Each structure stands twice: as structure tokens, then as C-alpha cells.
Amino acid sequence: MRPTRLELRGFTAFREAVTVDFQGADLFAIAGPTGAGKSTLIDAMCFALYGSVPRLDRRTVAPVIASGVVEARVRFDFTVAERAFTAVRVVRRLSGGGATTKEARLESAGEVLAGDADAVTAGVERVLGLGFDQFTKCVVLPQGEFQRFLHDRPSGRQDLLVRLLEMDVYARMRGEANSRRQVAESSAELVHRRLQELAGATPQALAAAGERITRLAALRDEIDAARPRLDALTVAQTRAAAAAAEASANCRRLSGLLVPDGVAALTSTAAELDNAATEAAATADVRAAAVEEAEEVRDALGEEGGLQHLRSAHQQRAQQTDRLTKGEPILADRRRAQDEAEVLVRAAVTRVEGAADALEAARRDHAAHTLTATLVAGEPCPVCGQPVSAVPGREAPPALSVAQAALVKAQAALRPVEDALATARDARVKAEQTLDSVRERLSELDEVLVDTLDPAEVEHRLREIGEADAALVTAREAERAARRAAREAADAARTAGQRRDRAWSGFDSARDKVAASGPPAVRRDDLAGAWAALAEWSRGEASAQEELAEAQRDAASTAQDQLEAVAASLNTRCQECEVIVAAGKPARDAAADALAAAKVQCARIESELAEAQRLRDEGAGHSERAEVARALAGHLAANRFEQWLLDEALQRLAEGASVTLRELSAGQYSLAMDDQRNFVVIDHGSADERRPARTLSGGETFLASLSLALTLADHLAALAVDTEPRLESIFLDEGFGTLDPEALDTVAAAIEELGSHGRTVGLVTHVRDLAERLPIRYEVRRGPGGSTVERVER
Incomplete structure (x- = not known):
């Protein structure tokens, strides 16, 4: 595995996005001050590949997310045997x-090889041939531990080697062997106990079970042979008992058949009520005919409404004539009153006019006083047009005051007579309007009454209609009473008929109860006679049924005695065959159950015999496995197999590290083990002098420990998986801070020698002199926004 590119964002110290380009970097240093994030770059590679960080618990990933962000993202591009791969992982905080x-993926040449976290880890293990633990020990070398390993006591060196080589697996194997031994011994003990439980399953027991099956089969056949006679006796006894019970029941029914009380009276009452209902219906018909006759008389008289209208018109004409007669004198009086009021008004008007003329004359005589009354201070004078400076004060002349008072008095006298005139005029108009309305109404009524009956004829016709209406009402009331009486009579007759019908139903029900005995036929028009005939017949039939019941009881008793005798004989045979017959259970069922149980027992014995043989075979297997596990646990004891493996691994480690050390030291040094399992250095420059490893200088100690680390890395990789591991890169993390300048030269030369062997070698250090001696270094600096990385080439 060779790194080519690393991108990370939000990963511990690297808060912002950072890209590290490893193209062409076969020998490089990752340098920077303590705490800047140098080792974090190695952690990011491990996280991208395996989803874990070496310095944290494998299940703990939240601490790698930088403070203040919600996720950390790492992309790692690398090659394996010239094939390019990309591993991407994202760790995100949970609420x-x-x-x-x-979120994770593994890609190669644009193809997604894995799409989730577990699949990416498995894919990386297949590609690299290394698991997480092997990768962190073979690629990220534990070089610092091997300095202690070189100088430690044999016991401490053994503990470290057990941990690095994961040799505790043999202790786990020993524990598993002891566990399996205990399980096998426990299983063998359980088999033994089960065999003891099956001790009764013997060939003799199987033979006895077969003999019992034969006896029980014979018993069953014997019971089956007796079954026809038992069935015949059972049928005979059942039929006789049923016939006796039926005859007794018939006797009880016949004896209980009695004539009800009041049957004769019920029949006569129903007939009387039927006659009364017929008579009431006839009376109602007569009353209905009388109503029809009264309606014909009333219809012949015609409608009452027209006569009532004529009566009203005659009455209104008489009223209007009377109003006209009385209203004409009243109109004449109101006309006279209006004339008198007009005379009084004319006289009052004349007096007002005279007083007004007198006042006007007085004003002319006293014009100056009149003008003074119109002056206003500051306003122009109506005579000269000059502004009035002050209104002169003058008393009114006596003549002018008298004239004014006379005018006021005349005007006051005019108003009452004018009001009286208006009232008289209104009264006259109202009287005229009323008489005009009366005359108009009389004209209308005369038109309505022309060529009609006179009032006396109208009244005569109305009296006839009233008498016909009264007669019709009386006839209808009589009809309703007759209908009501007819309904009541019909209801009474119907009720009596229902009682009679119920009585016949009671008779039919009583006769049906004894119909099986053949009662005599009866007449349906004589209820009392029918009951008397049925009662007489039932008394004779009850005596005959009692005699029949006694005879059937005797027959049932005889059949029961014979049935019990056969059953007793079969029970004796069951006892001889050790078959228990429970009370109320047929012997045949008991024999069949016993036979089935015997067959089950025989089959169980056969099964238990086979089970016992299988258990003996199984117990032998458990014993054999327990012995093998006991022997394996003894071979894997810590003072035997594990110690031998440790001695062998230590010797191979010393031999391999010696070869590497001679290469790194230009042939000057090699390693060996003394008799106490301590490392010694062979100084080939001093005639192969042997001296303890503790006498090595700082630089020589680094070379020796690095040789041990590289040898162990190769050994662990060879043990990792069945496929060939891809150890194309190694990373050395720290361990150089205590070296002097001369030792640093030695270390630098050794690292350059490692790089010349075709591996990518990365050195993590805060020693600047050492970092600057390598051809490429990556400067890691910590700033306010997080750490940054700069590639520097020499």
C-alpha cells in the first residue's frame, strides 16, 4: 500500500479542508511542533481504511470530529501493486x-467496490491482506516500544512479544480446550445418568410385553364375539323399558283428561250475544235510512247562503233609510250654524279694519315719533342719510297708544269667531259627506234587491231550512248511537266467540295429547257433548295402558338380568388378564385401551433399547473428546508450548533483526542472544566483539530497535492472512527527540537506506534537523482556524 493523496475536513485538528499530496514522496517527514496534528495524518489514513483510530477505542469515533462542526470527512487515495484505490469515510454527530x-465507500477505476462502513473495512482487508491490528503494527511501526524491548529484562521482553505477536491466542486455545473437556465430561455424565434411567429396557421386558399383547388381543376377540348377544339383549331391554315408559305416560295423560268448568254456559252465552249483535246491526240500518230521508228534505230546500245574503241586504237598507231620515235635519241645523258664524266673522273683521285705519291715522299725526322708533345708533338716518349718533328718547303720544290697544283688542276678538266658523264649516261638510254615503249605499242596495223576495218571504224560507237542519242533526245522532250500540254488541259477540274458540282449542289440544291412543270422533257444534264423550273414552283407555306398562316392565327386567350375567362373565375374563374396568366403562373399551397401552409400552421398550445403544456410543464419543481436550490443554500450558514458541520467535527475531542491522550499519553490527535470553551486539569492526545492547550509543540503539521493529513487522504480516500482504509503506512515529547530532546522522542514513529498498518511508517527528535532511517534508502548523499542511521539497 502506497499513499498518493489524503483529503480531510473537520477531522480533529484539521477543521477546514486540507489536502496532502503524496505523489513522488517515497521518503518524507511529517514535521511540526507538538500538538500541531502530525500523528493525526496517520490516524486519518487508518480511519479511512478501517473506520478506527489507533489511539482510540475501536468503537469510539466521535472524538475525531473537530469542535464546532457536525461531521468529519476523510478521503484517502492509495495504490496496491500499481492499482489505484480510493477509500472515503464520514463520521457524523448524532442528536x-x-x-x-x-457513510463510507471503496472505489477503484470508477467502480464502487463497497458502499457501507462494514463492507469498506472487509474490502480493505482483502486488498491489503492486513486487518486493523496487523496494519497498525506492521505499517505504523511501534518503534518506541522496541527501544524498551532491546534493553528490557527477559520477563518484560516476553510480555511485550506475547502482546505484539498476539500469542495470547494459545492461552485462549488452552481455555477453550479446558471448556470443551468440561462440556464433554458433563455430556458423558448426562449420558450415564440417562442410561441408568433406561435400565428397565431389557430383552426380557420386551418379551413380556409381547406376551401381554397376545393375551389382550385374545380377550378383545372374545369380547367382540359376545357383542352380538349383548347388543340384542340391550336392544330388547331398551325397547321394553321404552314401551313401559310410554304406556305409563299415556296412562298419566289419559287420567289427567277432565272436562273444564263452565263449558255449557259458555256455549249458550256466545249464541245469545250473536243474536243481540244481529238485532243491533238491523237497528243501525234503520237509523241510517232515516238520515238519508232527512238529507233529501234538506237538499230540496236549497242553500241557506243566498237567503242569508238577502236578509242582510234588507236589514242594511232599513238601517240606511233610517240614517237618511235622521241625518237630513242635522244637516239643516249645521248649515244654519255656519251662516250665523259667517255673520259674526264679518262683523269682527269690520271692527279690525276700523281699528287699523285709526292706528294708521295716529301714526301719520305722529310721524316723528314713528321715525324715532326705527332709528339705530351708528346707522344712516332714513331721512337725511347721516349716521345716527344717538337715538333720542321720547314717550309715545297717548292717542297712538290708544289706537294700538284698540287694534290689538279687535284682532283678539276676531280669532274666536274665525275658529267657530271653521268648526261649523267642518261639521256641515261632514254631515253632507255622511248623507251622500248613505244615499249611495241605498242606491246600491236597491240594485241588489230588485226582483227578489220580500223580507217576510226570506224569513219564512230561513225558518224552514233551520227546522230541516235540526231534524237532520237529530237523525244523525240517532244513527251514531245505533252504530255505537251495534259495535258494542258485535265486540261482545266476538269476545264470546273468541272464548268459545279458545275452549275448542283447549279441547283440540287435550285430544291431540291422547291422539296416539285413538280417541273417538266428535261433533264441532256441541262443545259440551264433545268433552263428555272424550272424558268417558279416556277413563277406559287409561286402564288398558296401565296393564300394558306392567307387562313391558316385566320384559325389560328379564332382559336386564340376562345382560348383567354376560357382562359379569366378561369382567371376570378382564380381571384374569389384569385389565381394570372402570365403573360405567364398557369392557371392550377397557380391553382395547389396555391392548393399545401394551403396544405403546412394547414400542417404548424397543425405542429405549435403541436409545440405550445410541447413548453408549455417544458416551464413548464424549469420553474420547474429553481425553483429547485434556491432552491438548496440557500441551498448551504456559510453561510448555507457549514458552517454546516465545523462545523460537525471539531467536528468529534476533536472526532477522541481525541481518537488517548489518544492512543499516553498513556491516558493522549484528545481533545475537546470550544464554539468559538477553540481546548482545556483535561489533564486526572490533574483531566480532560481543557486548550487551545497553552499551550501544543513541544512534546505534535506534538502528538496533528499528531493525527489531522491521523484522517483527515482516513476521506479523506473514502471519496475518492466507494471501500475500502488501507492505509497501512504513511509518515511524516519533522516538527521535533524545538523539544527539551524531546519532541523527546515523538515523538519517538508516532511513535513507530503508527508502532505497522500494518502500515508501514516512517519518513523524518534531526534530527539525532530522526532517530537513529528508528530500520531502510536510510542515504541519496550527492556526486559529485549525491546522494546515504544506509540502516542502529540498
């Missing part, structure tokens, strides 16, 4: 807390 990584 209830936590985060989701469902």
Missing part, C-alpha cells in the same frame, strides 16, 4: 450523543 460512520 442524542455519539456518532455514526455508516
Whole structure:
């Protein structure tokens, strides 16, 4: 796997979108101050590939989302054996807390290879040949741990190797073997207990069950042979008992048949009420005929409305004539009153006119006083036209005052007589209008009454009509009374008839109850006679039915005795065959149940015999598996197999790291193990001198630990999957901060040597001198808007 491009946004320190171009970067450094986000770039690659971050729990992804944003997005382009791939993942916050990584895809050459988070992880594992744990140990090397591994005590080195090589799987295998041993032993014990439960399933028990089936089959056949006689006796006993019960019931019915009280009176009453209803209906018909006769008389007299109209017209003419006679003198009086009022008005008008003339003469005599009354201060004078400066004060002359008072008095006297004249005139007009209306109405009435009956004839005709109407009302009332009496008589007759019908129904019901015994025929017009004949017949028939019932009871008792004798014989045979017959249960059913139970028991014994053989075979298998699991657990004990594996792995690790160290140190150093399982360095520049690894300088220690890390990475990759792993890149994260300048030269040379072997080598460090010695470095800087990355080439 070689990285070609990394895009991330909202991922931890990288709040804004950042793109890192790895094209042509076979040997590079990721540099920057502590906390800037250098290791975050390695975390982003791991997240894009596997959906997890090495420094977090694999199920925890929410912390990778930058503060203040809702999602983090990573796109990682890489190649495997020259084939290009793209892995994209998005982690999004959830409203209830936590985060989701469902959105993910893996593409190659425009084809979507996987479309969800789990499928992308599985696809990456197939492409790289490495799982998450193997990738983080083989590609992102734990170089810092191998410095401790180089100098640690044997026990500490063994613990680290167990963890890195995942050799705890053998402890889990040992635990699984012990668990399987316990399961197998428990299963064997259960089989043993079940076999003890089946101890009764023997060939002897099977033979006894077969013999019992034979005996019970014979018993069943014997009972079946006796069945026809039992059935015949049962039928005979049942029929005789039924016949006895039927005869007894007939006797009880016949004995209970009695003539009801009042049957004769009921018949005569119904006949009397029928006659009365007929007579009442005839009377009603007579009254109806009288109504028809009265209606003919009334119809012959004609309608009353025209006569009433003539009567009203004659009455109105008499009234109008009387009003005319009385109104003419009143009109003459009102005309005289109007004439008198006119005379008084003319006299009063003459007096007013004289007073007015006298006042006018007085005003002429006293013109100056009159003019003074019209002057207004400041206004022009009507005579000279000059403004009036002040109105002169003068008293009115006596003659002028007298003339004015006379005029006022004459005018006051005029008003009452004028009012009286108006009243008289109105009264005269009203009287004239009233008489004109009366004369007009009289003319109208004369036109209506011309060539009609006189008032006396009208009154005579109206009296005849009134007498005919009264006669008709009386006739109709008589008819209604007769109809009511007829209905009441009919209701009484119908009620009596219904009682008679119910009585006949009672008779029919009583006769039907004994119809099976053949009662005699009766006349339907004589209820009392019918009852008497039926009662006499029932007494004789009841005695005959009692004799029949006694005879049938005797026959039923004889059949029952014979039936019980046969049943007792069969019960004795059932007891001999150990068949229990419960009370009320037929012997045949008990024998059939016992035979079925015997067959079930025989089949159960056969099944249990087969089950016992199967359990013996199964128990042998459980015992064998328990023994194998016990032996495997003993072989996998920590002081045996695991220790051997650790010794072998440590020896192979030392051999492989020695080869790598000689390459990185230009042939000067190699590694070996002493008898106490401690690392020693062979200095080929000093006559192959052996000395402890603790004597190495800082740069030499880095080379030795790096050799161990690379060797273990190759070993882990070989163990990861069946397919060949693609280890085309390695990343070294930190571990260089304590090196002096001379050691840094050694480390730089070693890293350049790693890059020359065809691998992409990435170095994560905050040591600027080391980063600047590599051909490409990526400067990671932290700013207010998040971290940024700049590619710098030397």
C-alpha cells in the first residue's frame, strides 16, 4: 500500500479542508511542533481504511470530529501493486450523543467496490491482506516500544512479544480446550445418568410385553364375539323399558283428561250475544235510512247562503233609510250654524279694519315719533342719510297708544269667531259627506234587491231550512248511537266467540295429547257433548295402558338380568388378564385401551433399547473428546508450548533483526542472544566483539530497535492472512527527540537506506534537523482556524 493523496475536513485538528499530496514522496517527514496534528495524518489514513483510530477505542469515533462542526470527512487515495484505490469515510454527530460512520465507500477505476462502513473495512482487508491490528503494527511501526524491548529484562521482553505477536491466542486455545473437556465430561455424565434411567429396557421386558399383547388381543376377540348377544339383549331391554315408559305416560295423560268448568254456559252465552249483535246491526240500518230521508228534505230546500245574503241586504237598507231620515235635519241645523258664524266673522273683521285705519291715522299725526322708533345708533338716518349718533328718547303720544290697544283688542276678538266658523264649516261638510254615503249605499242596495223576495218571504224560507237542519242533526245522532250500540254488541259477540274458540282449542289440544291412543270422533257444534264423550273414552283407555306398562316392565327386567350375567362373565375374563374396568366403562373399551397401552409400552421398550445403544456410543464419543481436550490443554500450558514458541520467535527475531542491522550499519553490527535470553551486539569492526545492547550509543540503539521493529513487522504480516500482504509503506512515529547530532546522522542514513529498498518511508517527528535532511517534508502548523499542511521539497 502506497499513499498518493489524503483529503480531510473537520477531522480533529484539521477543521477546514486540507489536502496532502503524496505523489513522488517515497521518503518524507511529517514535521511540526507538538500538538500541531502530525500523528493525526496517520490516524486519518487508518480511519479511512478501517473506520478506527489507533489511539482510540475501536468503537469510539466521535472524538475525531473537530469542535464546532457536525461531521468529519476523510478521503484517502492509495495504490496496491500499481492499482489505484480510493477509500472515503464520514463520521457524523448524532442528536442524542455519539456518532455514526455508516457513510463510507471503496472505489477503484470508477467502480464502487463497497458502499457501507462494514463492507469498506472487509474490502480493505482483502486488498491489503492486513486487518486493523496487523496494519497498525506492521505499517505504523511501534518503534518506541522496541527501544524498551532491546534493553528490557527477559520477563518484560516476553510480555511485550506475547502482546505484539498476539500469542495470547494459545492461552485462549488452552481455555477453550479446558471448556470443551468440561462440556464433554458433563455430556458423558448426562449420558450415564440417562442410561441408568433406561435400565428397565431389557430383552426380557420386551418379551413380556409381547406376551401381554397376545393375551389382550385374545380377550378383545372374545369380547367382540359376545357383542352380538349383548347388543340384542340391550336392544330388547331398551325397547321394553321404552314401551313401559310410554304406556305409563299415556296412562298419566289419559287420567289427567277432565272436562273444564263452565263449558255449557259458555256455549249458550256466545249464541245469545250473536243474536243481540244481529238485532243491533238491523237497528243501525234503520237509523241510517232515516238520515238519508232527512238529507233529501234538506237538499230540496236549497242553500241557506243566498237567503242569508238577502236578509242582510234588507236589514242594511232599513238601517240606511233610517240614517237618511235622521241625518237630513242635522244637516239643516249645521248649515244654519255656519251662516250665523259667517255673520259674526264679518262683523269682527269690520271692527279690525276700523281699528287699523285709526292706528294708521295716529301714526301719520305722529310721524316723528314713528321715525324715532326705527332709528339705530351708528346707522344712516332714513331721512337725511347721516349716521345716527344717538337715538333720542321720547314717550309715545297717548292717542297712538290708544289706537294700538284698540287694534290689538279687535284682532283678539276676531280669532274666536274665525275658529267657530271653521268648526261649523267642518261639521256641515261632514254631515253632507255622511248623507251622500248613505244615499249611495241605498242606491246600491236597491240594485241588489230588485226582483227578489220580500223580507217576510226570506224569513219564512230561513225558518224552514233551520227546522230541516235540526231534524237532520237529530237523525244523525240517532244513527251514531245505533252504530255505537251495534259495535258494542258485535265486540261482545266476538269476545264470546273468541272464548268459545279458545275452549275448542283447549279441547283440540287435550285430544291431540291422547291422539296416539285413538280417541273417538266428535261433533264441532256441541262443545259440551264433545268433552263428555272424550272424558268417558279416556277413563277406559287409561286402564288398558296401565296393564300394558306392567307387562313391558316385566320384559325389560328379564332382559336386564340376562345382560348383567354376560357382562359379569366378561369382567371376570378382564380381571384374569389384569385389565381394570372402570365403573360405567364398557369392557371392550377397557380391553382395547389396555391392548393399545401394551403396544405403546412394547414400542417404548424397543425405542429405549435403541436409545440405550445410541447413548453408549455417544458416551464413548464424549469420553474420547474429553481425553483429547485434556491432552491438548496440557500441551498448551504456559510453561510448555507457549514458552517454546516465545523462545523460537525471539531467536528468529534476533536472526532477522541481525541481518537488517548489518544492512543499516553498513556491516558493522549484528545481533545475537546470550544464554539468559538477553540481546548482545556483535561489533564486526572490533574483531566480532560481543557486548550487551545497553552499551550501544543513541544512534546505534535506534538502528538496533528499528531493525527489531522491521523484522517483527515482516513476521506479523506473514502471519496475518492466507494471501500475500502488501507492505509497501512504513511509518515511524516519533522516538527521535533524545538523539544527539551524531546519532541523527546515523538515523538519517538508516532511513535513507530503508527508502532505497522500494518502500515508501514516512517519518513523524518534531526534530527539525532530522526532517530537513529528508528530500520531502510536510510542515504541519496550527492556526486559529485549525491546522494546515504544506509540502516542502529540498
